[in-house]
């Protein structure tokens with residue numbers, strides 16, 4: 001059994017056996033043989049006082065404009081998405097391009113549980129027990145070339161499955177990107193589950209990105225393409241309103257959205273607001289990535 | 300087939316508190332129209348309480364209440380503005396006498412909207428509200444609309460009409476056209492991206508303005 005622990009996670013626990021078996025079933029349902037399963041790790045990257053949000057909150061209050069702009073639209077309408085089978089196209093500056101099904105993308109890696117804060121740019125937040133794989137492990141097996149400076153992700157474009165795409169509320173398909181060092185950071189996850197269960201459609205099934213120190217819109221959902229590129233990708237919200245949303249989108253209480261404050265946030269389930277932490281509380285782990293950068297300009 | 304007639308007579312009798320006298324307009328307003336308006340005006344509040352008890356206000360109830368009360372203010376203002384053309388259309392002169400109550404319900408929900416925001420978003424820190432008003436244009440616009448509603452509510456009693464003088468009072472109360480315009484701008488400005496709903500409200504408001512203008516013109520036209 002392989003139990004890896006990254007030094008960036010404040011504390012960690014080993015999951016109990018029943019959780020382990022449930023996960024094994026899930027992995028098997030994705031097409032992984034039992035041999036490929038490694039003991040998962042449960043890591044809490046939030047403080048002990050912070051409660052995990054409920055299943056209902058995490059899966060019933062979402063921004064996923066591909067299914068409508070209301071917070072409850074994704075849960076109501078994401079049933080049209082068909083997440084299995086699924087392939088991800090790997091392209092660009094990479095030694096092993098091609099079409100990957102999820103077993104090929106993740107097979108042999110350990111399915112981890114990470115409890116992270118999630119902070120939306122709209123100033124609400126939650127605490128979510130994600131399940132997934134560190135993006136760095138996936139990137140390593142894809143072997144990007146030295147020209148790869150950024151990673152670009154693309155969401156499925158299919159108005160049949162995603163009826164919200166019939167309206168041009170955003171330029172479809174949804175695109176997001178990370179700098180290579182951000183993508184390789186141990187906190188960055190490709191997520192395929194939540195609460196130890198398969199990721200529901202409304203949360204971005206079957207595979208989405210989670211970058212816990214950035215605003216939620218960086219966490220692109222239902223990914224069909226991963227492209228390694230030399231130039232900074234143009235992410236969708238920036239393309240749509242560049243004075244309001246930037247490429248970096250690091251959680252920053254000192255840089256307000258032009259129309260509302262980012263100094264505080266409301267944790268779902270709480271009535272009062274609480275202060276927002278720099279880098280969403282992960283400054284110790286990630287502030288170094290941005291040393292020397294003016295975060296007011298690079299918002 | 301005389302049952303319906305007897306029934307009508309008894310209703311009229313109940314309103315006028317006598318079976319012989321005809322129903323006066325004042326009795327009709329006091330005993331029928333106003334109670335119905337109170338019930339209608341408190342219905343949104345009742346819905347909110349019902350939804351709160353049944354945990355039906357999404358995962359972010361404060362936002363849900365803010366949105367609901369904000370839309371309610373606008374809907375009631377639209378109804379207020381519709382009263383005059385509706386009176387011309389139907390000939391029901393008593394409609395003019397309930398306009399004040401309808402307008403006051405708009406103010407009631409505006410108070411609720413602001414108090415919820417102050418309490419839960421700003422923890423009753425008034426300096427933060429001041430900062431919001433200065434720094435965030437959508438709040439500046441909303442606050443201006445709120446001040447207008449406050450002014451109209453405070454000057455709405457008959458005694459205030461007498462104190463201000465009819466002409467001045469009327470000029471002041473023309474602000475009732477400005478409040479919903481500012482409200483709709485505030486609504487659109489608060490959205491992240493999708494402004495379909497504010498545009499629908501703007502279209503309805505535009506329609507009401509056109510309707511009012513049309514009905515005033517018709518009244519002034521000779522013959």
Ligand code: HEM
Pocket residue numbers: 362365366367368369370372373409412413416438441442443444445448478479481482483485486489
């Ligand atoms: C000081 C006064 C006011 C403050 C501080 C205020 C504040 C707010 C806030 C914080 C929101 C929510 C924005 C969000 O989605 O995050 C909102 C929404 C709204 N407000 Fe106000 N508001 C004020 C006055 C008014 C007035 C007077 C009206 C109506 C004439 C109004 C109508 C609305 C509407 C329609 C919405 C949007 C509802 C929705 O998105 O469904 N507000 N307001």
